[in-house]
Every structure is written in structure tokens, then in C-alpha cells.
Amino acid sequence: MSKVTIVGAGLSGLVAAINLARSGHEVKVLERENRIGGMPEFRPDPAGSPFDLEGIKRFTGVDIAPAAKLLDEATLWAWGKPYHLPMQAPIGMYMVERGSRSSSVDSLLLAEAEKLGVDVEFDHPVITQGDYARLPADTIVATGLKIEPYEALNIPYSPLYGYFAKGTADHDRTTVSLWMDTFTKDYAFNCAVNGVSFALLFQRDVPLTRESKERFTTMLAELEGLEFNQWNDLMGGACPVGSFRNPRLFHGNKILAGTFAGVIDPFLFFGMLGALVTGRVAAKAIEDKAEAYDDFRRAVMTFYPSYLMKKVWNLLPTVVKRPLVRAGISTMPRIENFAMRRFANNVPGWRLTQ
Template identity: 35%
Template sequence: MKDVSIYGAGLAGLVAAVNLAREGLNVTIYEREDEIGGSKDLHPSVHSTPMQPKETWDYIGIDLSSHFVKTDAYPNMWYNRKRLTLPPYVHNMSVYNVERGARPSSVDVRLFEIAQDEGVNFEFGRALTPDELAQAPPGSIIATGLYKEVYDLVGVKNSLTYGYMALSNWEKGKTGGAIYMGNFSVDYGYSAWINGIMYVLLFSRKPLNEKDLSKFKKVIRDVEGFESEKWVTADNGHFPRELRLFWKDKILAGTLSGMIEPFWAYGVVGALLSGKVAAKTWLNREKGYEDFSNFNRGFDKKLARKEKMDSMPFNKQMIRLAMLKARYNCWRHPEIINKPKDPVRWFR
């Protein structure tokens, strides 16, 4: 039985492990944290993502539909305190919420259980230093997430992300979310709730300060009635600025490989798909690379458009104008109203 080493027990690492274990391989995952679920400083968390569930489960070979819950409505979008009117075709879209972290209701724990059932071995509390990763066996899968030292080790261009996050108890049985744009971030803030918790994140690929957070707090308080005395700084993540499936004789997976939607930074579905891509690559390098290329064919164009927009003044007003144009196009051409226009469509 051949051995496979996977570094990182996030979504990509777990999906890769399950698929390779099912092929009869002896799989071991090495994880820097002491348990499944990622950093306790950042989780539990809730993520909203557009997705194509059936295609996703069919591709990765794992049905996670019990943990991805369709939101009550497509997330509302706000500009400061003004709710934006979205193009009519938005009503054709579906967004799903999923919990991350170490709670039993998280998708991480569910994947961990599936991996254990498939015979995957785990070693927690491993530092995963650059030296250890550099000396990892050939064919190892590196799926270590957002850590700068690993980006630097494998030479993937990246940029620092900035954020503030907060968590609160919320009404059980409710699933929803909203996106907030405004003069507090070149990106956005968002709220998402599921499994009795509400998670709020202010996110930016340019530096944030307390003044930005104060503005966002007022918006989230006025719109959602959300207040928290405990906001956590989340300035240690790094965002990939290029695609990379291979590093020397090793395979990259997850965000480290660039499998993230680069404009809005949706990352959950890309991580799941990336795990299967990594497993497929381990089994057949050419077929794995073909899938990697197909899934990421729009990455460079989207990233360039995002970075150009961020460099311009009034960039959020440009998004509002784009929405007005889209609504006008729907009025001019009613036939497009019923066509899907998902912002992230991994499967064509």
C-alpha cells in the first residue's frame, strides 16, 4: 500500500484524503492545530457562497448537502445603509451557508468523520514549518491555507488581507446573510447566520483601521441590529495572486493553489473542488492539471479587473452603476431575466 502525506486538514486536504483513501492508499494528514476545525482565533465562522450543489457533490464524490443550507433569500446587498436593487435575474440564483470550525455542526467535523471512516490517519499539533514542508515526500499535497510562510516557501505571489470579525448567538433555524459595501473597505463586509450563530466579517485587501471598523459597526447595527463588544482582528491571511498546482515534486491545493474566486473572494467551493483536483493529480498528473486549468480559466482576468477597480476612486459607485446597467439590460432584453448569472459558476 502506497503512502500519501497531506499537509493541512482544511477542506481541500480532507477532500483529497478521502478520495485517495478510497483508492486504497495509506493517507496521513498533518495539521498544525491541536484538533480539526482550524484556528480557534478565527472559528467558528459562517460562510455564504453561490454554488452548484449537485455538480459539486458529484465531482468531489462526497455529499455534504446536510451542511450546506440554502439561504432564506439571495443575500441582500447594501451600500452603507441603502439597500441596493439587484437585477431581476438574481432571483434565479441560490446561495448556501455553511459553518466552519470545530463545532459538531461544522462541515470540517463532518469531513473529518468521513475521513476517519475511510481510514485516513491524522497527526495534530504539527508545526508544519517551511523546513518540514520542503522535506516532505515526493507527491505530498500541501494544503495549508492562508499562511504567509508557506506562500513564500513555494513562491506563490500573494497579498495580505485585512479584517475584523465578530460572532454572536442568533435565532436557531434561520439561515441568511447580507453583503455590505461602503466607504469602509475596498472589498466589503458581510453577515451570515446558521446553526444558532451569526458571523460578521469586515474584509479588505487594503489596510483597515479603527475608523473603518467604526463605520461598519454603525451600518451592521442599523441594518441587522447586531452589536458586539468583542471584535477580533484578522490580519494574518494571505490571498493568492497567481495559480500554481505544482511546487517541485509536490502538489498544491486549496487557496494556496489559487482555487478561489478572485473578485469576491468566495473560497469554500474552490477549496472542496481543489481537494479532488489534488487527489486526481496524484493519481494522474495530466488529468488533474486539465481539471485545474478548466476550473481556473477566468482567474487572471477577474483578478486584474478587481485590482484595477480597487486602484480607482469611487470603486463601489462603479459597482452600483454596473448594477443599474444590468437592470437596464433586463428591461431592454427580458429574455435574459430567466438565464443564470451566478457570480461564481465553477461548472459550465
């Protein structure tokens, strides 16, 4: 079997590495950070998604269940008004921890990869166009939200601007609150898992204003009683929603995976499930590009209508958005099963797990 190089030891890169190692390939993973888990200044942090855990295991060959926790509580704050979501649907919303702690999904995947003999080289950045040109053909690139690979490989993106804080939770529940308000054209959230508390306000394309940051932190303190010692600006983020044609499995002589491949919901930015399943797709592309491409097309088929919907949504004034969101979310207790099926089916990658 061949030698395969993977850039990025995130969810996609490690799932690809695990599958390739099981197939007998010699796998090397190049990771820019000096430890597992991505940007250390941002970790640990909780991340959520609808998951069919058995479906993920069946398609990817990786069992993430030990690192996944069902949500205990979920709230949507729609322009200052709270809506508590029932969370009783058969399709579960889960939270995992990202980062370097033993409780993280990253650590779980790393342990499995290393057990199979995958060579993970930390502190090995691949940044410039020249760096990528020197890598062999069929290198898998799974670098997530970091901006430099988009620029090096000339892949369209939208810059991300964020404002975040992290700390410890005074409870052991798994919770999330989403915030839609005038402080961002996207949304904000705060969540907790494994004793970690985290909050993020973000926006694509346009920097956050000082007033927006102050408004969110004030509302978080007053409405949820959540205060953090330190807030930081998130710098150097990119998201593959710069073009209708962002989703791509192949780019030049490279294979792409996860968020970097455009496998993300362009409306709400759900990307973990897409990262997991396209790690498997990228591994498959080493041996059968046609079959892998068919899987990839199924994974991203909902990207395109969601991309257009988000463009239209951004044109609507708050006076229209607010009643639409409030009316829609107020029906959730009555239509939760239907709504969760529709929502999950719209998350890139979901169809490959069914």
C-alpha cells in the same frame, strides 16, 4: 498503493484524503491546529457559495448536502442603501458552517475520512522552508489562508487585514448581508447559519483604518440592529492574488490544492467550491498528473479575467463605483436567473461540477 502526506485538514485536504483512501492509498494528514475546523479564534463562522450539490458529489465523491443550507435572505448594502435579493434562481446560494462543531462541513468531512482509515495528526504544524523540504515528493499542500506556507514556498500573495466578531443569532434562518462602502476597497459581510452569527470587514494589501472599523460597526448596529460584545483584528492572513500567475497545481515537487493553489475568485474571494473540487484534483494528480492538470486549468480559467477586472475596479473612484453597483443590483429581480448563471460560472471550480 503509495503512502501520501497531506498538509492541512481543511476542505481541500480532507476531500483529497477521502478520495485517496478510497483508491487504496495510505493517507496521513498533518494539521497545525489541535482540532478540526481551522483557526479556533475565527470559528465557528458561516461561509457561502453557489453550489450544485449533485455536481459536487459527482465530481468529488463527497456529499456535503447534510451540512449545506440554502440562503433564506440576502441583502446588499451599497453605500448605505439596501437591496434585497430575490434568491429564486435555479442555481442555489448555500451557506455552510466552518469549525469544529458537529454541524460544520469540516466535521462531516473528517468523519468520512476517519471512517476510511485516514490518519489525521492534529497539533502538527508545518511552517518553515525546512519543514516542507523534509516532506516527501508529491505531498499535497492545502493550507488555505495562513501566511507562513506562502513565505516558506515563495508563493506570491496579498496580505489580508480583517476585523471580525462572532456570536449567536436570535433566529434559525440562514442569512447574509454584503456591504460595499468607503470603509474598504473590498467588502464586508455579516451572516448567520445554525444559530451562529458572524461579521467580517476585510481588505487586501492595505491595513484597515480605525475610522473604517468604527464606521462599519456603527452601520451594522444602526442599519441591521446587530451588535457584538467583542471585535478582534484578524492577523496573519494571506490570499493568493499577489500575481496573475498565482494559480498552480504543481510547485517544485509538491501538489497544491484549494485556496493555496490559487483556486479563488480574485474579485470577491469565493473559494469554498474551488477548495472542494481541487481536493479531488490533487488526489487525481497522485495517479495521473496530466489529467489532473487539465481539470485544474478548467477550474481556474476565470481567475485571470477576474484578476484584471479587480485591478481596474480598484482604480475607479467611489463616485463611479456607487452608481454602477446600484444600477446593476437594482436589475436583479428581472435578470436573477441570468445573473446567477454568469456569477456561478465565474466562481473557480464551478465548471468541473457541470
